[in-house]
Amino acid sequence: MKILKLDNSDLKTLLTRWNETRDLFSPVEGNGKVGWQRIEPLAFNEPAEGVPRASIKVFFFPQPETLLEYSTRSGDRDAYVPRPAMGKGRERIILGVRPCDARSVMLNSLPFANDPYFKVRKDTTLIVGFTCERPCSTCFCSWTGGSPMGTEGMDIAMTKIEGGYLAAVLSEKGKELLGHLHDTKEASPEERKQLEALRKQAQKGTGPAGSPAEILRKKALMDLYNATFWQKLADSCINCGACTFLCPTCYCFDIQDETVKGKGRRIRYWDSCMFPLFTQHASGHNPRGQKIQRVRNRFMHKLKYFPERFGPLSCVGCGRCIRECPVNIDIREVMRDLLSIQ
Amino acid sequence: METLFSQTTEAIRREAKDLLESGKVAAFLGFVKGSLPTVTRPFVARTPEETDKLVWNGLCVMNLANYLPGLLKSLEPPRRPGEPPPEGPLPRVGVIATGCWSRNMVIQIQENQMDRERLVILGVDSHGMIDRRKLEVLAGGREIQSLEETDERVIISGRDFKMETARQEVLRDNCLTCVHPSPVILDKKIGPTVPERRVHEPFARIEEIERMDAGSRWAWFQEEIATCIRCYACRNACPLCYCPTCFVDDSHPQWVGKSIDKTDTATFHILRAYHCAGRCTDCGACESACPMGIKMRLFTRKLQKDCLELFASEPGLDLNSPLPLTTYQPEDPDTFIIAGSKKQGTQGGSEK
Numbered sequence: 001m002k003i004l005k006l007d008n009s010d011l012k013t014l015l016t017r018w019n020e021t022r023d024l025f026s027p028v029e030g031n032g033k034v035g036w037q038r039i040e041p042l043a044f045n046e047p048a049e050g051v052p053r054a055s056i057k058v059f060f061f062p063q064p065e066t067l068l069e070y071s072t073r074s075g076d077r078d079a080y081v082p083r084p085a086m087g088k089g090r091e092r093i094i095l096g097v098r099p100c101d102a103r104s105v106m107l108n109s110l111p112f113a114n115d116p117y118f119k120v121r122k123d124t125t126l127i128v129g130f131t132c133e134r135p136c137s138t139c140f141c142s143w144t145g146g147s148p149m150g151t152e153g154m155d156i157a158m159t160k161i162e163g164g165y166l167a168a169v170l171s172e173k174g175k176e177l178l179g180h181l182h183d184t185k186e187a188s189p190e191e192r193k194q195l196e197a198l199r200k201q202a203q204k205g206t207g208p209a210g211s212p213a214e215i216l217r218k219k220a221l222m223d224l225y226n227a228t229f230w231q232k233l234a235d236s237c238i239n240c241g242a243c244t245f246l247c248p249t250c251y252c253f254d255i256q257d258e259t260v261k262g263k264g265r266r267i268r269y270w271d272s273c274m275f276p277l278f279t280q281h282a283s284g285h286n287p288r289g290q291k292i293q294r295v296r297n298r299f300m301h302k303l304k305y306f307p308e309r310f311g312p313l314s315c316v317g318c319g320r321c322i323r324e325c326p327v328n329i330d331i332r333e334v335m336r337d338l339l340s341i342q
Numbered sequence: 343m344e345t346l347f348s349q350t351t352e353a354i355r356r357e358a359k360d361l362l363e364s365g366k367v368a369a370f371l372g373f374v375k376g377s378l379p380t381v382t383r384p385f386v387a388r389t390p391e392e393t394d395k396l397v398w399n400g401l402c403v404m405n406l407a408n409y410l411p412g413l414l415k416s417l418e419p420p421r422r423p424g425e426p427p428p429e430g431p432l433p434r435v436g437v438i439a440t441g442c443w444s445r446n447m448v449i450q451i452q453e454n455q456m457d458r459e460r461l462v463i464l465g466v467d468s469h470g471m472i473d474r475r476k477l478e479v480l481a482g483g484r485e486i487q488s489l490e491e492t493d494e495r496v497i498i499s500g501r502d503f504k505m506e507t508a509r510q511e512v513l514r515d516n517c518l519t520c521v522h523p524s525p526v527i528l529d530k531k532i533g534p535t536v537p538e539r540r541v542h543e544p545f546a547r548i549e550e551i552e553r554m555d556a557g558s559r560w561a562w563f564q565e566e567i568a569t570c571i572r573c574y575a576c577r578n579a580c581p582l583c584y585c586p587t588c589f590v591d592d593s594h595p596q597w598v599g600k601s602i603d604k605t606d607t608a609t610f611h612i613l614r615a616y617h618c619a620g621r622c623t624d625c626g627a628c629e630s631a632c633p634m635g636i637k638m639r640l641f642t643r644k645l646q647k648d649c650l651e652l653f654a655s656e657p658g659l660d661l662n663s664p665l666p667l668t669t670y671q672p673e674d675p676d677t678f679i680i681a682g683s684k685k686q687g688t689q690g691g692s693e694k
Binding site for chain 2: 029035049050053054063064134136137138238241242244254256267270272322323325326327330332333
């Protein structure tokens, strides 16, 4: 992995150049509400500690995604004939992405590997990550297989040091982005060592011992499913979708046709396993008709079903659900409870 | 340090334990300390031991009435649809109620969502609850890692800061304009009585919005809901929203689009507010629950003002006064409903 040393003016030059052919996005704070916005290159500020309120999934699972378009005007020759609506659009660079959010893109790629819409979004998006100097108290990326210094899912990973940044080049696209700086700004052996030391330091996590994903994969599914603590969670939960909609690795969707004035579109939009209609059958039967079943499913999916199918947990430890849950349901407690089941 | 909150906490634990031990209730609904400094967790104690965890403080922002119909139902013995309930009294629930929560309980009883006989209400006068968004603003984006609360002050601290402020400065907007801090139905009073409050210009913010021209008001509304993610935390935190299937979830027929679209999001917020007209007690749970910091309480507040002005009605104050929009008297003015009511013999009756 090539490591470069960039100073602030290098970064400014790069941003200005990137902006010529691509759209730049970064977390922007305004009115107390932190979200992602398109920015002008010189407006970029290093992100404040922690993650923006909205997760990076807004770029990969647009709300909504138009899948098909069609006309419902009977006079039209192609009435009711659907046309794919997959616009490639301009390439975009997302700046200031934290390691947890970047890793979520990699995790979401596992179930969405063959999804053409996701693939287009992924192919046209470059991620310039910023590693975390100071994790928040709700951060627990190291429990889930990530790290505050993690680089998974990024094209370039920036780490702030005295007088600038160390930039790890992680993909061919990342290399292209850096242009001639790639060959002229290589970091010194001391600077490489400094980065190595920071990475080692970040490994010292505070979470449960061992790999939760591995331990939970080995536990018997029904033991976890029948645990008694689910009732307590359901007692507190109000079954809103705040956790799932803020979560970078909640990707469940529903599909609907919307027709307005003869123009139709088939959209894919966010759904939440917290909502009763999520599993409602056409017959009226609902296999997850009770709140407790829905609460359990959210955690079992992230912490058991997904790891069984794909390996890692479907959680990156960003802590958004913990911070914003109106009734303080804390996934770290759920993980501990599940891990303690013998 | 001994505070009103710590005294009330002790009293709630004692009473709740008694209720569970004596078998008077099957469950007690209260709050426990959260895993973060600025939130509490609504909690159902089912054993006397569990009541040791109950707490009472300025962070108890979720309206407990919201949980009651579901909790009561879950305690009934299972039975088939149509099968009558078993003989004898059904299991009861103990619950804490402040002014607004107790008014929501009244409304739920009036709307046949639950039975007064099945509740044991511990009434607590509210000293106003804290708005964690205001704390976040105070901390200037820095992470709050601990919070201490006395009767009059709030102290927050983080990695490299410590700040103290008057409670009044960080109370929720709805608590600042609240005039009914005392529960209206209760079985036992806990803690001291807070005098009825007089609030200077309780609808000041609403009047400010009313004074805007239509264009600016629409712009304000759009801006306010711009960040809505349609997670429905506001709806689900609300004790008035108990429909088994909400109009936004219905897909057959479909009343409103499901994704993020300006019109659909606006439709949701307007309809949600209107469904609460004449029923909202301004408990502020919607705003406290919103993960995006949207001030949707202002929408219901406007309707509250209208109800007060048009019907001289404040909902939920009395079990025996009907809710303004669910009652009808023949002499009610109806000229605004009946199309062409100036003509004689139009459909729906004529003016007498």
